[in-house]
Amino acid sequence: MEESRISGVQARRPDVGLGRSRRLTASDDFAATYAQGRSLAGRYMVLWVRQGPGAALRIGVVASRVVGDAVRRNRAKRRLREAWRLNRHLWAAEVDVVIVARRAILGASWEDVVTELRKLAQKAGLAA
RNA sequence: AGGUGGAGGUGUGCGGUCGCUUCUGAAACGCGGAAGCGCGACAGGAGAGGAAAGUCCGGACUCCACAGGGCAGGAUGCCGGUGCUAAAUAAGCACGGGGAAUGGUGGUAAAGCGCCAUUCACGGAAAGUGCCACAGAAAACAAACCGUCAAACGGGCUGAAAGGUCUGCGUGACAAGGGUGAAAAGGUGGUGUAAGAGACCACCGGGAUUUCCAGUAAUGGAAUCCGCAUGGCAAACCCCGUCCGGAGCAAGAUCAAAUAGGGAACUGGAGGUGGCCCGCUUUAAGAUCCGUUACGGCGGAUCGCAGUUCCGGGUUGAUUGCUAAGACAAAUGACCGAUCCCGGAAACGGGAAACAGAAUCCGGCUUAUGGCCUCCACCUUUCG
RNA sequence: CGGGCCGUAGCGCAGACUGGUAGCGCGUCUGCUUGGGGUGCAGAAGGUCUGGGGUUCAAAUCCCCACGGCCCGA
Numbered sequence: 001m002e003e004s005r006i007s008g009v010q011a012r013r014p015d016v017g018l019g020r021s022r023r024l025t026a027s028d029d030f031a032a033t034y035a036q037g038r039s040l041a042g043r044y045m046v047l048w049v050r051q052g053p054g055a056a057l058r059i060g061v062v063a064s065r066v067v068g069d070a071v072r073r074n075r076a077k078r079r080l081r082e083a084w085r086l087n088r089h090l091w092a093a094e095v096d097v098v099i100v101a102r103r104a105i106l107g108a109s110w111e112d113v114v115t116e117l118r119k120l121a122q123k124a125g126l127a128a
Numbered sequence: 129a130g131g132u133g134g135a136g137g138u139g140u141g142c143g144g145u146c147g148c149u150u151c152u153g154a155a156a157c158g159c160g161g162a163a164g165c166g167c168g169a170c171a172g173g174a175g176a177g178g179a180a181a182g183u184c185c186g187g188a189c190u191c192c193a194c195a196g197g198g199c200a201g202g203a204u205g206c207c208g209g210u211g212c213u214a215a216a217u218a219a220g221c222a223c224g225g226g227g228a229a230u231g232g233u234g235g236u237a238a239a240g241c242g243c244c245a246u247u248c249a250c251g252g253a254a255a256g257u258g259c260c261a262c263a264g265a266a267a268a269c270a271a272a273c274c275g276u277c278a279a280a281c282g283g284g285c286u287g288a289a290a291g292g293u294c295u296g297c298g299u300g301a302c303a304a305g306g307g308u309g310a311a312a313a314g315g316u317g318g319u320g321u322a323a324g325a326g327a328c329c330a331c332c333g334g335g336a337u338u339u340c341c342a343g344u345a346a347u348g349g350a351a352u353c354c355g356c357a358u359g360g361c362a363a364a365c366c367c368c369g370u371c372c373g374g375a376g377c378a379a380g381a382u383c384a385a386a387u388a389g390g391g392a393a394c395u396g397g398a399g400g401u402g403g404c405c406c407g408c409u410u411u412a413a414g415a416u417c418c419g420u421u422a423c424g425g426c427g428g429a430u431c432g433c434a435g436u437u438c439c440g441g442g443u444u445g446a447u448u449g450c451u452a453a454g455a456c457a458a459a460u461g462a463c464c465g466a467u468c469c470c471g472g473a474a475a476c477g478g479g480a481a482a483c484a485g486a487a488u489c490c491g492g493c494u495u496a497u498g499g500c501c502u503c504c505a506c507c508u509u510u511c512g
Numbered sequence: 513c514g515g516g517c518c519g520u521a522g523c524g525c526a527g528a529c530u531g532g533u534a535g536c537g538c539g540u541c542u543g544c545u546u547g548g549g550g551u552g553c554a555g556a557a558g559g560u561c562u563g564g565g566g567u568u569c570a571a572a573u574c575c576c577c578a579c580g581g582c583c584c585g586a
Binding site: 074075098 | 149
């Protein structure tokens with residue numbers, strides 16, 4: 001059951017889209033998220049959670065220069081965004097989330113990334 | 129056949145599921161009287177590179193500034209003409225000519241020199257200034273350490289003497305030889321001389337101008353003349369020719385909102401109480417100057433104040449600039465199958481690659497790069 | 513997009529403008545001093561000057577390109 005959800009093929013549930021309205025796009029939203037100071041650190045990523053007006057499980061992905069060059073930063077952000085997209089339907093809290101990539105994610109397997117994201121989300125109280 | 133190094137080319141293909149950016153069409157929904165706008169299920173199209181990189185150059189494009197001339201500063205650099213690429217008189221490539229360096233080779237007793245190949249950020253060293261360590265006598269109006277030569281003088285030897293010879297000091301002549309250096313003031317041979325020297329001669333080299341010939345031209349060749357005079361460095365200052373206003377898509381343009389302030393024009397600046405100041409009503413009732421006066425005031429101007437309208441700048445947001453990729457916390461990903469590659473006897477495991485991710489666009493340069501292909505050089509093995 | 517600075521011994525720096533000898537401090541090593549250590553004294557070692565190319569007789573220095581690091585402005 002769990003394994004089948006990880007692979008994209010069987011994730012045939014509705015609403016796995018991740019259009020612009022479901023992403024954080026304003027610089028102020030990011031600043032507000034950091035200002036609230038609620039973060040959970042994992043091996044491959046750091047989760048920042050924001051509560052407040054407008055919060056609707058929107059996602060923002062960040063990769064700093066520490067992660068690597070442009071190719072590696074881009075890959076890290078794409079993996080995190082994909083992991084969030086395939087698991088977003090599991091959660092229902094009224095929050096926005098910023099995920100910061102860490103350097104170790106470049107060598108991580110796909111399953112490990114998904115598992116850690118779910119674990120951190122659980123600790124953050126995102127579960128429905 | 130294999131390996132190593134270098135140069136150039138290429139930059140992996142197929143099917144499927146879910147998702148992202150953008151364009152076109154568009155149901156439903158929301159707002160609206162309508163036109164239309166917003167959001168958009170769904171369908172279809174397009175969606176990273178040869179270097180997108182570094183940002184070393186150039187251009188397009190945009191805004192600001194701008195009478196003319198000069199100085200300063202910066203950039204750039206052999207000459208000719210044609211072809212290709214190109215929007216281009218930039219730049220680049222190819223071809224021709226001159227020069228320099230390096231290598232090879234020919235030639236000579238040796239040198240100068242000829243030829244071939246490669247490379248070159250290749251204007252000028254008789255405009256001027258400066259520098260050339262160490263070594264060396266001397267490093268650039270030449271000079272003279274050793275040296276060569278000459279006559280006179282002193283000394284030694286020899287001689288009967290004249291003289292000869294050796295040597296010393298100073299004087300004069302000279303620049304051949306020695307040695308130093310990255311570099312030493314044309315080379316070789318001869319004539320000449322006390323000894324020498326382009327002092328003179330021959331050849332070579334160099335320079336000059338004119339003439340002739342060849343060539344579109346740069347330039348080359350021949351003839352004539354000049355004993356021959358000037359080492360290197362300008363990626364030292366500099367001189368000469370040519371070019372150069374500044375900023376950059378976060379350039380710039382449009383729209384909207386809010387706030388304070390700036391500029392211009394117009395209008396207002398009235399009335400009541402009171403002898404005056406002050407105070408009150410009022411959105412607001414000041415200052416200065418001039419004229420006039422019946423001394424209570426009145427009229428005008430300027431500044432300040434208030435109101436209305438307009439102008440310009442800033443801030444924030446949106447749109448645009450923007451593209452047959454065209455974003456703006458920034459789109460190419462995840463997974464499955466076949467196929468291929470690597471390891472392995474197999475089962476199976478790993479991987480689909482290196483360098484690397486568009487940010488206004490276009491050129492040049494540079495750097496990075498697995499595999500495969502082509503060429504070159506070298507090495508090893510086998511066969512003939 | 514535009515601009516600036518740095519790279520020299522293990523570490524921190526000078527030398528570069530004006531080209532010919534690479535130097536200073538700390539540290540390291542050796543010896544002496546001390547019962548031993550520290551301190552002190554004496555001596556020594558240690559640098560492809562980030563890499564490549566060019567100019568020059570000669571380059572850390574001048575010129576060009578590259579690599580790495582840091583900073584600033586819009």
